[in-house]
Amino acid sequence: MPAVQDTIDRVRKIDVDQYKYGFQTEIAVDKAPKGLSEDIIRFISAKKDEPSWMLEWRLEAYRRWLTLEEPTWARVHYPKIDFQDIYYYAAPKSTPGPSSLSDVDPELLKVYEKLGIPLREQEILAGVQKTDASELEEPSDNVYKSGRVAVDAVFDSVSVVTTFKKELAQAGVIFCSISEAIREHPELVQKYLGSVVPTSDNFYATLNSAVFTDGSFVFVPKGVRCPMELSTYFRMNEKNTGQFERTLIIAEEGAYVSYLEGCTAPQRDENQLHAAVVELVALDDAEIKYSTVQNWYPGDAEGKGGIYNFVTKRGDCRGDRSKISWTQVETGSAITWKYPSCILRGDDSSGEFYSIAVSNGYQQVDSGTKMIHLGKNTSSRIISKGIAAGFSQNTYRGQVSAHRKATNARNFTNCDSLLIGDQCGAHTVPYMEAKNSTAQFEHEATTSKISEDQKFYVMQRGIPEEEAIALIVNGFVKDVIQQLPMEFAVEAQKLIGISLEGSVG
Amino acid sequence: MNMHTQPQRTPAETALIDAFGDRLSLLPGDGAVMLKRDDAIEAIKHGLPTRRVESWHYTDLRRLLSVVPDFDPTALAKAVAPIVEGSAVLPVLNGKSEAKVPAIDGVAVQSLSEKLIDGSIAPGLDPYGSDDAIGALNTAFVADGYFVDIADGAELEKPIELQNLQAGGQTHVRLAVRVGAGAKAVIVERQAGDGAALVSSVSQLVLGEGAEVTWLIVQEQPEMATHLAQFKAHIGKNAKLTLFVMNAGGKLVRQEVMVKTTGEGADFKLRGINLLAGDTHSDVTMVLDHAVPHTTSTEIIRNVVTGKARGVFQGRINVHQYAQKTNAKMACNTLLLSDDGEFSTKPELEIFADDVVCGHGATVTEIDHDHLFYLMARGVDEKSARGLLVKAFVAEVIEELDDETIVEALEARLDEWFVTHG
Numbered sequence: 001m002p003a004v005q006d007t008i009d010r011v012r013k014i015d016v017d018q019y020k021y022g023f024q025t026e027i028a029v030d031k032a033p034k035g036l037s038e039d040i041i042r043f044i045s046a047k048k049d050e051p052s053w054m055l056e057w058r059l060e061a062y063r064r065w066l067t068l069e070e071p072t073w074a075r076v077h078y079p080k081i082d083f084q085d086i087y088y089y090a091a092p093k094s095t096p097g098p099s100s101l102s103d104v105d106p107e108l109l110k111v112y113e114k115l116g117i118p119l120r121e122q123e124i125l126a127g128v129q130k131t132d133a134s135e136l137e138e139p140s141d142n143v144y145k146s147g148r149v150a151v152d153a154v155f156d157s158v159s160v161v162t163t164f165k166k167e168l169a170q171a172g173v174i175f176c177s178i179s180e181a182i183r184e185h186p187e188l189v190q191k192y193l194g195s196v197v198p199t200s201d202n203f204y205a206t207l208n209s210a211v212f213t214d215g216s217f218v219f220v221p222k223g224v225r226c227p228m229e230l231s232t233y234f235r236m237n238e239k240n241t242g243q244f245e246r247t248l249i250i251a252e253e254g255a256y257v258s259y260l261e262g263c264t265a266p267q268r269d270e271n272q273l274h275a276a277v278v279e280l281v282a283l284d285d286a287e288i289k290y291s292t293v294q295n296w297y298p299g300d301a302e303g304k305g306g307i308y309n310f311v312t313k314r315g316d317c318r319g320d321r322s323k324i325s326w327t328q329v330e331t332g333s334a335i336t337w338k339y340p341s342c343i344l345r346g347d348d349s350s351g352e353f354y355s356i357a358v359s360n361g362y363q364q365v366d367s368g369t370k371m372i373h374l375g376k377n378t379s380s381r382i383i384s385k386g387i388a389a390g391f392s393q394n395t396y397r398g399q400v401s402a403h404r405k406a407t408n409a410r411n412f413t414n415c416d417s418l419l420i421g422d423q424c425g426a427h428t429v430p431y432m433e434a435k436n437s438t439a440q441f442e443h444e445a446t447t448s449k450i451s452e453d454q455k456f457y458v459m460q461r462g463i464p465e466e467e468a469i470a471l472i473v474n475g476f477v478k479d480v481i482q483q484l485p486m487e488f489a490v491e492a493q494k495l496i497g498i499s500l501e502g503s504v505g
Numbered sequence: 506m507n508m509h510t511q512p513q514r515t516p517a518e519t520a521l522i523d524a525f526g527d528r529l530s531l532l533p534g535d536g537a538v539m540l541k542r543d544d545a546i547e548a549i550k551h552g553l554p555t556r557r558v559e560s561w562h563y564t565d566l567r568r569l570l571s572v573v574p575d576f577d578p579t580a581l582a583k584a585v586a587p588i589v590e591g592s593a594v595l596p597v598l599n600g601k602s603e604a605k606v607p608a609i610d611g612v613a614v615q616s617l618s619e620k621l622i623d624g625s626i627a628p629g630l631d632p633y634g635s636d637d638a639i640g641a642l643n644t645a646f647v648a649d650g651y652f653v654d655i656a657d658g659a660e661l662e663k664p665i666e667l668q669n670l671q672a673g674g675q676t677h678v679r680l681a682v683r684v685g686a687g688a689k690a691v692i693v694e695r696q697a698g699d700g701a702a703l704v705s706s707v708s709q710l711v712l713g714e715g716a717e718v719t720w721l722i723v724q725e726q727p728e729m730a731t732h733l734a735q736f737k738a739h740i741g742k743n744a745k746l747t748l749f750v751m752n753a754g755g756k757l758v759r760q761e762v763m764v765k766t767t768g769e770g771a772d773f774k775l776r777g778i779n780l781l782a783g784d785t786h787s788d789v790t791m792v793l794d795h796a797v798p799h800t801t802s803t804e805i806i807r808n809v810v811t812g813k814a815r816g817v818f819q820g821r822i823n824v825h826q827y828a829q830k831t832n833a834k835m836a837c838n839t840l841l842l843s844d845d846g847e848f849s850t851k852p853e854l855e856i857f858a859d860d861v862v863c864g865h866g867a868t869v870t871e872i873d874h875d876h877l878f879y880l881m882a883r884g885v886d887e888k889s890a891r892g893l894l895v896k897a898f899v900a901e902v903i904e905e906l907d908d909e910t911i912v913e914a915l916e917a918r919l920d921e922w923f924v925t926h927g
Contacts, residue, residue, distance in 0.1 A: 404844070417856070419858075419859035419861075421859055422826060422829070422859045423826075424859070425856060425857045426854070426856045427853070427854060427855045428852075428853060428865070429851065430851065430867070431562075431849070432849065432850045432851070432867055433847070433849040434847060435846075435847040436841075436844060437842060437844050437846070437871050438871055439841065439869060439870070440870045440871070441867070441868060441869040442866075442868050443852070443865075444864070444865070444866045444867075445852070445854060445866075446862075446863065446864040447854055447861065447862075447863040447864070448862050448863070449859045449860055449861070
């Protein structure tokens with residue numbers, strides 16, 4: 001921005017009204033006592049009615065966690081987290097099963113209504129109860145009529161409702177909460193849980209392994225193309241709770257699934273912790289497309305409050321010719337610490353990472369990806385767009401490595417940063433490691449502000465400055481937006497607009 | 506240095522600490538210098554950096570520095586012919602400067618031991634940070650070197666060649682050069698020898714307003730040597746520095762380049778070629794600070810990796826908050842010619858100002874098959890064709906230097922490497 005002072009002023013004006021998901025809902029909850037101990041883990045496990053192997057798994061992770069230190073290498077600064085001052089389990093008192101929807105707390109449904117989540121409101125939820133698959137196929141008149149989306153909604157610590165289960169089951173797809181999966185499909189969970197992100201992986205993943213309370217489970221069997229988009233909405237509502245969800249997606253040979261997660265939280269002055277783990281497994285010829293629209297509460301204009309988002313996401317291209325694609329739009333959270341990665345184990349497998357990270361106010365983003373090439377003829381592609389405004393710090397941190405046997409590994413990386421205002425920072429920290437002479441890695445990164453020429457070009461066509469900048473920013477992130485499922489591309493574009501409000505308009 | 510306290514000292518750490526005790530009475534310096542030496546050895550007592558220290562991520566010095574040779578007072582290194590004929594040669598032989606050096610118009614030369622004894626060099630001895638192991642090692646042990654003062658407005662016709670030659674043992678040398686306002690000079694820093702020495706060498710350069718300097722680092726240590734070097738420069742207003750680094754030897758090599766633009770209009774160019782063979786571990790780490798507005802920089806690094814060599818390039822461009830209108834570009838290209846070799850690169854941008862244009866590019870690849878095909882289709886056999894392409898890949902960087910005699914001199918060094926390493 002040329003008028004630096006002007007920008008600062010405008011950024012200052014950002015007030016709490018901007019975060020439109022900042023409401024809080026009074027719902028009766030069932031909470032575990034504050035703090036973390038083996039007893040709390042036993043409590044969570046008992047609440048979830050888990051088999052004993054699961055409890056053992058959690059306890060082992062907890063014991064391991066006690067020996068670990070919090071990582072400090074990321075470019076994020078925050079006061080030390082008191083892990084004993086968090087509620088590790090909070091659940092809305094009524095826990096509805098799909099058969100008793102009337103049990104769902106109307107307040108809860110209102111929350112989702114406010115969020116605009118495609119639960120298709122009451123009638124769709126009711127639909128899950130009363131109708132069979134044929135009736136569900138009728139197009140409804142909501143905005144998502146172009147494509148149907150099955151939703152798993154996670155409220156604080158538990159999954160409250162999953163839609164379209166029946167129809168998915170007909171196709172052989174299992175889509176349910178992970179707690180349900182542990183009870184109903186233990187053989188699958190036992191086989192895959194922790195196989196991509198082991199319990200000993202890192203501080204936050206280990207903590208998650210010990211205390212995770214819910215999340216989604218997706219299993220797409222051999223040769224099945226999942227008939228609709230799958231989606232999970234995460235909502236943190238209770239005060240002082242941490243949300244620790246665990247998502248596990250398995251695509252068997254030749255299967256395909258597209259999955260989207262969205263996240264919001266109420267506005268609070270204190271910080272809340274979110275430490276999720278996502279594991280993806282793609283067998284031979286399978287493809288998983290994972291999209292995230294992350295809009296946790298980012299804190300107020302002074303940087304007070306907001307979510308600490310410490311997430312471990314990893315996909316394992318276990319089979320030959322498998323493909324995993326991560327797309328993320330990161331606009332929320334006070335702190336983002338997140339590196340969705342691909343392990344390209346199978347020959348000819350490929351990984352993709354498309355990211356838009358927008359930071360404003362006092363947000364701190366340290367995000368990127370890892371592409372680990374192990375198999376032959378593997379390829380990966382990284383497109384990262386960072387936009388920093390206000391007083392925020394926006395870091396891309398990525399690693400691309402080719403191991404000795406990764407013949408013909410290919411990578412292309414492009415990370416561009418856009419700076420709006422002179423109080424923010426944009427950083428690029430790529431690591432490239434080649435141990436095979438046939439590997440071919442390309443990396444390019446640029447940092448700039450919106451050029452005067454671009455702005456002049458648009459403005460001389462009669463478009464006001466703020467709109468011109470918005471247009472240019474949208475052009476800047478286009479490569480990534482295009483990767484999102486269509487239903488969410490519009491939402492993401494709007495979100496970027498809202499996040500930058502007050503700095504570019 | 507390392508933040509974690511090491512559970513047990515490695516033999517190399519112990520050897521360095523013991524050597525300091527033995528050498529202390531022989532090290533020149535006034536009170537201030539000696540205090541800095543004490544601080545430096547304290548830092549080493551905390552342990553050499555491991556890969557957990559971010560700036561040493563790819564060069565785990567604690568693990569890689571396995572042997573520290575004793576000081577060898579009997580070692581005799583011989584001066585060599587300068588790479589550009591007619592250069593004024595200032596040799597440091599096995600860590601010792603010459604009492605008699607050639608007179609150069611407009612240039613005052615002092616031995617560094619004098620500057621240590623009178624304490625005037627003390628402020629420059631501070632390591633730049635807790636992870637500056639080379640700075641600490643050098644400050645603890647440095648005994649000699651040169652201080653070269655080029656007068657304002659002096660335009661040197663012939664290059665000055667600073668030779669740091671070793672014949673085994675340990676040498677710790679510092680080469681400090683001040684270039685006055687409007688002065689012009691070509692300076693060659695020659696690092697070579699024939700022993701299995703541990704060498705630490707720190708070069709300090711300050712460029713006055715409007716000064717123009719081309720500095721060439723030619724590192725051709727023998728394959729058993731450990732070479733830990735640092736080049737630090739401050740570039741003043743409208744001053745221009747072209748730094749050329751050629752790394753073509755050594756077993757364990759770390760060349761740090763720490764440059765700061767301190768005046769508006771300052772311009773920095775870095776051109777580097779790293780020729781890696783055998784089982785060498787060679788690391789070039791650059792930190793460039795754009796600290797004031799309106800400064801420019803370009804960096805091009807070309808690497809050739811053969812045998813079991815491991816190469817590293819880390820390049821960080823810091824653009825400070827007030828350094829608006831910075832224009833900085835960095836490129837690192839690597840030819841990985843062997844399946845046993847490896848190359849790691851970390852090009853970083855740290856940007857706090859908004860009105861800047863910064864970019865970096867990095868590639869790792871093998872020889873382009875189309876290029877190879879083109880040459881072979883014209884009757885060139887595969888081996889020669891590969892040789893031609895590899896040479897062209899690095900020679901391109903040398904050719905960018907304007908001065909023909911320098912280009913020829915460097916190409917001669919390049920040819921020599923290709924003769925030895927095929």
